[in-house]
Amino acid sequence: MLKFQKNGLVKMYLNNLLGAADPIVDWELFQSSLWPMIQGGIQYTIPLTLISFTIGIIIALLTALARLSNSKILAGIARVYVSAIRGTPLLVQLSIIFFGLASIGLVIDPFPSAVIAFSLNVGAYASEIIRASILSVPKGQWEAGHAIGMTHKQALTRIILPQATRVSIPPLSNSFISLVKDTSLASTILVTELFRKSQEIAARTYEFMQLYITAAILYWIVCFTLSVIQGRIEKRLDRYVAK
Amino acid sequence: MLVSVQNLHKSFGDLDVLKGIDLSIEKGSVVAVIGPSGSGKTTMLRCLNALEMPNKGTIQFEQDLRISFDKMPSKKEILQLRRKSGMVFQSYNLFPHKTAIQNVMEGPIVVQKKEKAVVQKLAENLLKKVGLEEKMHLYPHQLSGGQQQRVGIARALAIEPELMLFDEPTSALDPEIVGEVLTVIRDLANEGWTMAIVTHELKFAEEVADHIVFIDGGYIVEQGPPAEILKNPKEPRTKQFLNRLLNPS
Numbered sequence: 001m002l003k004f005q006k007n008g009l010v011k012m013y014l015n016n017l018l019g020a021a022d023p024i025v026d027w028e029l030f031q032s033s034l035w036p037m038i039q040g041g042i043q044y045t046i047p048l049t050l051i052s053f054t055i056g057i058i059i060a061l062l063t064a065l066a067r068l069s070n071s072k073i074l075a076g077i078a079r080v081y082v083s084a085i086r087g088t089p090l091l092v093q094l095s096i097i098f099f100g101l102a103s104i105g106l107v108i109d110p111f112p113s114a115v116i117a118f119s120l121n122v123g124a125y126a127s128e129i130i131r132a133s134i135l136s137v138p139k140g141q142w143e144a145g146h147a148i149g150m151t152h153k154q155a156l157t158r159i160i161l162p163q164a165t166r167v168s169i170p171p172l173s174n175s176f177i178s179l180v181k182d183t184s185l186a187s188t189i190l191v192t193e194l195f196r197k198s199q200e201i202a203a204r205t206y207e208f209m210q211l212y213i214t215a216a217i218l219y220w221i222v223c224f225t226l227s228v229i230q231g232r233i234e235k236r237l238d239r240y241v242a243k
Numbered sequence: 244m245l246v247s248v249q250n251l252h253k254s255f256g257d258l259d260v261l262k263g264i265d266l267s268i269e270k271g272s273v274v275a276v277i278g279p280s281g282s283g284k285t286t287m288l289r290c291l292n293a294l295e296m297p298n299k300g301t302i303q304f305e306q307d308l309r310i311s312f313d314k315m316p317s318k319k320e321i322l323q324l325r326r327k328s329g330m331v332f333q334s335y336n337l338f339p340h341k342t343a344i345q346n347v348m349e350g351p352i353v354v355q356k357k358e359k360a361v362v363q364k365l366a367e368n369l370l371k372k373v374g375l376e377e378k379m380h381l382y383p384h385q386l387s388g389g390q391q392q393r394v395g396i397a398r399a400l401a402i403e404p405e406l407m408l409f410d411e412p413t414s415a416l417d418p419e420i421v422g423e424v425l426t427v428i429r430d431l432a433n434e435g436w437t438m439a440i441v442t443h444e445l446k447f448a449e450e451v452a453d454h455i456v457f458i459d460g461g462y463i464v465e466q467g468p469p470a471e472i473l474k475n476p477k478e479p480r481t482k483q484f485l486n487r488l489l490n491p492s
């Protein structure tokens with residue numbers, strides 16, 4: 001009970017309010033666990049999100065173009081890829097890439113394994129978003145491009161994709177926010193990201209509730225901030241998109 | 244003849260829309276295309292720059308280019324054909340993510356690979372010609388329909404086509420602003436541009452066109468000078484069409 005006095009009046013009041021003889025919130029543990037979790041976030045959660053999303057978007061664009069192409073083979077490969085990723089759990093995909101491949105002799109470190117799995121996952125889901133946004137650009141835009149003599153590729157890159165990008169930004173930012181949360185699954189393949197840090201400390205201290213709630217709040221803060229930014233971007237886009 | 248079209252056919256699935264079109268467009272002349280709704284006017288115009296691929300027939304531009312559609316033409320031939328004409332759409336189809344002047348500059352820069360400073364000047368002059376020098380940095384959604392259509396005309400002119408194609412350029416406009424677009428087209432006619440215009444504005448056609456083409460049921464039923472076609476049509480179908488247009492019941 002000594003630490004109570006050390007931690008100040010407000011906290012004492014809070015704990016008393018909760019009416020616990022044995023405090024529900026262990027402030028010392030809170031302080032000592034917060035930094036490792038944030039560190040896990042900075043070291044792994046954020047890089048994993050950013051790298052996987054970037055690679056994933058590139059895969060998604062190529063996949064969307066393959067599905068829209070005239071080549072039956074390319075379109076077929078793209079369709080099977082998207083269907084396989086969307087039809088299987090992310091946790092299973094992660095396990096195959098890390099544990100599965102390792103068991104047949106192809107050992108990939110945890111972090112790159114996670115990057116591969118999340119990139120492939122984003123690639124499949126975002127390809128559907130990008131494909132739909134390309135198809136949402138009116139046919140007249142292709143025709144206007146062709147009428148001034150553009151090749152298919154020129155019309156695609158100069159006229160269609162810039163407009164499709166505007167359409168796809170709101171759903172893609174949803175995918176990004178989902179990805180931040182999904183990276184917690186990397187904890188199962190030993191990536192010491194935010195959630196795994198909290199698991200490790202919880203395993204030592206048995207304060208599962210407190211540590212997992214802390215982890216949840218940290219994710220919440222990040223995702224809430226991102227959704228505020230998303231709202232701003234969407235408002236700005238709205239202004240320039242023709243109706 | 245700048246353009247000679249021979250035996251052009253186009254069908255959509257089972258629907259035969261063009262059943263053998265023969266048409267010549269003299270250099271510097273204005274051809275007005277009239278006919279009932281659904282008769283194939285738009286399809287014919289779009290075949291002229293291969294936005295719609297004809298199934299059969301030939302299109303020839305003077306001695307430069309002769310494309311037969313009896314078999315699928317090459318991509319290169321299609322690009323050559325498209326670069327010979329500028330198209331003005333009924334619904335403008337401006338690029339919404341580009342300003343008025345960027346819309347006009349797009350063709351010369353991307354397609355013709357001209358130098359930016361030169362194109363800038365060209366685009367400014369074209370926008371001045373259509374009366375929009377003050378609006379050139381606005382986006383399409385900031386412009387009225389008539390202004391958008393005038394940008395559309397400047398964009399088509401910018402690639403310096405030999406033939407200008409207009410598909411009912413004023414039919415999406417409110418009546419009070421039809422005039423501002425027709426004025427621009429009239430100016431182009433006076434400057435000697437070769438143009439094919441699909442239109443329902445008979446008075447305008449009579450005044451501007453050198454040649455009127457009446458299409459019905461996938462054929463050119465009758466063609467000739469405005470005085471002949473509009474005042475003394477020979478074919479009963481032409482008479483019927485004009486009667487219905489002039490005396491809507």
Ligand SMILES: Nc1ncnc2c1ncn2[C@@H]1O[C@H](COP(=O)(O)OP(=O)(O)O)[C@@H](O)[C@H]1O
Binds near residue numbers: 282
């Ligand atoms: N892309 C298309 N697919 C199927 N049918 C079409 C297509 N475009 C035009 N048509 C049909 O072809 C006929 C002629 O159309 P159109 O050339 O637009 O006529 P107009 O411009 O004279 O009104 C119509 O029956 C129309 O429904």
Ligand SMILES: [Mg+2]
Binds near residue numbers: 284285286411
């Ligand atoms: Mg039409």
